[in-house]
Amino acid sequence: MFGTSGVRGRVGDEVTCDLALSVGRALASEGYDRVVVGRDARESGRMLADAAVAGLRECGADVVRLGEAATPTVARSVGWRDADAGLVVTASHNPAPDNGLKLWNPSGQAFDERQRESIAARVREDDYDLAAWDGLGEVTAWDGATERHAEALTRAAAPGNLSVVVDVGNGVGQVTAEALRRLGHDVQTLNERADGTFPARPSEPTAENCRALAEFVAGGDAGFDADLGIAHDGDADRMRAVTGRGEFVAGDLLLALFAREAAGAGDEVAVPVDTSLAVDDLLAAHGVSVSRTRVGDVYVAERATDPGVAFGGEPSGAWIWPDETLCPDGPLAACRLAGLVSRTGSLDARLGEVERYPLRRGNVETDRKGAVVERVRERVSDAYDDVTTLDGVRAETDDGWFLVRASGTQPLVRVTAEARSESRTDDLFAEARSLVEDARSEREV
Structure with a gap:
């Protein structure tokens, strides 16, 4: 459910009020009793924020609403308002039809993998601690965040x-x-x-x-x-x-x-x-x-x-x-x-103080990004001596490197290559992109 930047996707498809309600319920059920909520300027953010707030209150959490605010403003406000967590309704740099949800700790750090999985598990299992009628959370507005x-x-x-x-x-x-x-x-x-x-x-x-x-x-x-x-x-x-x-x-x-x-x-x-x-x-x-x-x-x-x-x-x-x-x-x-x-x-x-090396970045569209990257990993591991798989597949050569990894927010495989000469960068990028396109073709057959 969560990518590297929270929940993100097309409104009415991957991102719905039902999902926002569920995330709000899960957050409160995990013991986050006071939550700051803000949103970006997307019109869909109004209803998604309302749904998330309803879920939070339904499970007993108090809410501090900021309205429209920058994500770093919301993240900082968690600590400023002595809250336990923050929830931002935003798709960040994604196009207008998208929206999403991202969760924050009082330090300003986004929820880590363990925290995200705890929320996702409650949503999957429909596991919420609903409050009694007289234990619902309260809402206050704060217009001083910016x-x-x-x-x-x-x-x-x-x-x-x-x-x-x-x-x-x-x-x-x-x-x-x-x-x-x-x-x-x-x-x-x-x-x-x-x-x-x-x-x-x-x-x-x-x-x-x-x-x-x-x-x-x-x-x-x-x-x-x-x-x-x-x-x-x-x-x-x-x-x-x-x-x-x-x-x-x-x-x-x-x-x-x-x-x-x-x-x-x-x-x-x-x-x-x-x-x-x-x-x-x-x-x-x-x-x-x-x-x-x-x-x-x-x-x-x-x-x-x-x-x-x-x-x-x-x-x-x-x-x-x-x-x-x-x-x-x-x-x-x-x-x-x-x-x-x-x-x-x-x-x-x-x-002028920084050396500039030729670096190329590109994307290959695919709905099977995980499988494509795994196939590339198999081939690269056989062909190169210096390979790391911290995130995707990075292959090192004597004069450069290339990286193939699945996007955390979009149906894309990202390809990056760098070397100390333009021609070598082009060669590495072409090789990496070819590996991805071949793997995509195999998976689509």
Whole structure:
């Protein structure tokens, strides 16, 4: 039921009010007596949040409702409101027809595998502890969550005087613009009106989807001639950046910069298995080691609880500072990046410190992703000497690597390859993709 990012899928199909009701009942039945509930801007979120709240109350849990709020705002609010858990109704960067549910601990860490399985088991078995008529949970509203988040951001980031463009993407990450202004930056916003149909651009902040932001930041007749561009997904747990010249920054490069700033000699940085060697090389030069995890911010956050881990990040745009919160906090990342650039010069100049290796990522659609990856694992294990299966199948060669893994949220097999030359990267990527496509064809026969 749960993927790497909670429950997520098409509304009316995988995600229904019945499911939200059941998750609410299960959460309360597991002993989470006080739960914070928030949602992103998708219209379906209203009814799903209502259903989840009904299930929580029906099993005796009290509820603190935030309404529309960024996922990191909700996750942080669990601790701020002395709650036992948080529930966010969101599909994050997925398209408008989707929605989902994600659960949070008071530390800001998403529910781990054991916690998710406990909830899923109750839903499967229809095992709930329904309260008596006079033991139903109560509901209170809190409209101060976003303000509290903005205050926390201004304490956690350095001030500056940049010109910044924030593309909210019609999501719920408006807190970023507010916090940046309080930190002294001159801020312009794009697509600030919350609208869960995402009329301006798709929710996921990719290079293609952020072309308008890049053009605006770079200046010109209609541009702002800014120092920095920031882009969020629908619930603002992700943050991506654009340089003053209008270059969309690759996630691995941004990860390298954040990690270098956060970690010192002897520290560790938690990254997923699909992260570029550029991160390893930059950090190794400063005595910082890299600890690889499964792909998914929940796994990076779990590793970030280990002593000595100063930072955790994913190239997709999830950034975790464990000294602040274990939730990927896109607004916090935006404020810290602005502070870094203000203090050290242009983002373009900082990126020049990071080696760039050719890295390719792609997807192969299939409804049998698990079986396809297993077949690839069998073939790769026979053909390569250095193979790891922490998450999917990663094969190392003398001059590069490739990774084949099943998406945790979509019917896709993801393929990644990297080497120190363009031609070798192309060869490794083509080989990995061919393995996936052959395995898919076999399974479909």
